[in-house]
Amino acid sequence: MSAVPRFEKAGKADKPSGRFRRMLDRLSSSQEDLESEELQEDTHASGCTRISECSDRQIVRVAGTLRTVTLRPRAGVPALEAELFDGTAPLDVVWLGRRSIVGIEPGRRIIASGRVAMSHGRRVLFNPTYELRPLGKE
Helix, strand or coil: CCCCCHHHHCCCCCCCCCHHHHHHHHHHCCHHHHHHHHHHHHHHHCCCCCHHHCCCCCEEEEEEEEEEEEECCECCECEEEEEEECCCCEEEEEEECCCCCCCCCCCCEEEEEEEEEEECCEEEEECCEEEECCCCCC
C-alpha cells in the first residue's frame, strides 16, 4: 500500500475525486477561491492563455476580470490603466493617450490581445486590442 492518495496517483492532486468530495471542497472554499476557479474555467473555455504562463515579449490573448481602473499619466501623457485578473495572476493593461473608455470599468470581463512587456516586475499589455464580454450571469 502506498501513502499517496488515489487521486494524486492519477495526476489530479489539485482536484478531489467524487461528487461528494467536490461538493465539500466547494463548501469549504472561500469566495475568492471560487471566483478564481470560475475565471480559470472561463479563460480555458475561451481558448486564451493563462496570465501566469505569459512571458516577456510574447504575443498573447488573455481573458479575465478588470479589478481596478485608474487614470495615471505616463511621461505627461494621459494613460488609462486597468488590472486584469484571470484567477492565476494579475496583468496590467494600459491604454496610452486615453482618459476613459466606455465599458472599461471594474468588474467587467474582457479578452485582450497584444504583446506582453515586463515593467517593474509586472506583466503589462500596452494599447491592446480588446473585446468586452457580456455582463455577468447574475
